[in-house]
Amino acid sequence: MTMTILGAGFSGKAIGALASERFPVYGTTRSGAKFAALERAGIRPLQFDGETISDELAAALSETTALVQSISPDAQGDGFLRLIPSLETAMPRLEWVGYLSTIGVYGDHKGAWVDETAEPTPLSNRSHERVLAENQWLEAGAAAGVPVALLRLSGIYGPGRNPFVNLDNGTARRLVKKDQVFNRIRVEDIARATLFLMDHREGGAFNVTDHMPSPSQDVVAYAAELMGVPTPPDIAFETAELSPMQRSFYGENKRVGNARIRELGFEFLYPDYLVSMQQLWKDGGWRG
Incomplete structure (x- = not known):
């Protein structure tokens, strides 16, 4: 092979x-x-x-x-x-x-x-x-x-590319758009x-994809909680300064299921952001 x-x-x-x-x-x-x-x-x-x-x-x-x-x-x-x-x-x-x-x-x-x-x-x-x-x-x-x-x-996120990194370097934002979720x-x-x-x-x-489509601001808040740092303030999507590409992501709202690959026997190590963020923080792997 x-x-x-x-x-x-x-x-x-x-x-x-x-x-x-x-x-x-x-x-x-x-x-x-x-x-x-x-x-x-x-x-x-x-x-x-x-x-x-x-x-x-x-x-x-x-x-x-x-x-x-x-x-x-x-x-x-x-x-x-x-x-x-x-x-x-x-x-x-x-x-x-x-x-x-x-x-x-x-x-x-x-x-x-x-x-x-x-x-x-x-x-x-x-x-x-x-x-x-x-x-x-x-x-x-x-x-x-x-x-x-x-x-x-x-x-996609993981070691070196995650909300902990953004919180650490001061670029984390909590963009809020009503009922918006992401996988x-x-x-x-x-x-x-x-x-x-x-x-x-x-x-x-x-x-x-994971099992837990969620608002992006919830993930940032959870990361801040684990780090023990202040949660960034809410920013309304409608007034946020975003690039055209960033704004386009918020034009799509869906919950995506992953049953097909799991039915074949595949098991996700990180089925939701709660488990994943806990692991990244506990092991210190978030820095990459």
Whole structure:
């Protein structure tokens, strides 16, 4: 078994670190400055600018049995697929693909529950691009006879990227919008879910998210309580200074279920933010 991760960033690096305990893992990055961090995670780094497949990357792809795509798409869909003639030509040993997508593909459901049976109804341009890329990967996998798992991720956090860090550096805010909730997911559970789906050679869509969609201000307040620091004041969403992207996240309100992957036997280590935040604070791992 050999894995290649296209885009070994926050999630990709966590996947690679876990997978490297079992078999060789290659991971791409745009910058050679990030090679050392990938090597410390047990990942063999390769440079990939998203436009040209080097001889080194081509050689790694020829060995690859499991591929994880974590690079964001563009208006034409998946950039990597445009660079190869076909999956079977570029990766003759390929047995499974994991595509890291987002629950943003579901759009807005006004706080109602959704699962993988819901038709994607994306609102933002970036979510439209995700749906396009998802379909391209499913089509490519079907043509090659390789299962493609779409991991639809919620708000990602973990060591080094969490409300404790924001409270510590003074950037934490409690934005309040009536009845707004978000799902979230620990990066370690993304890694575990990826390997679980790979081991079972599962294809199709899977929501990789926690069990407890909650208002974001509640999570910040809980982190402040654990840290023993003052809770930041409420800021009304309507008057908050936000970038267009930040504001767009609040235009989608839904509760996303994760029953499908759990029915296969997967168990989340961090099923809700209460358990997760307690662990991050108690172990001191929140700093990263």
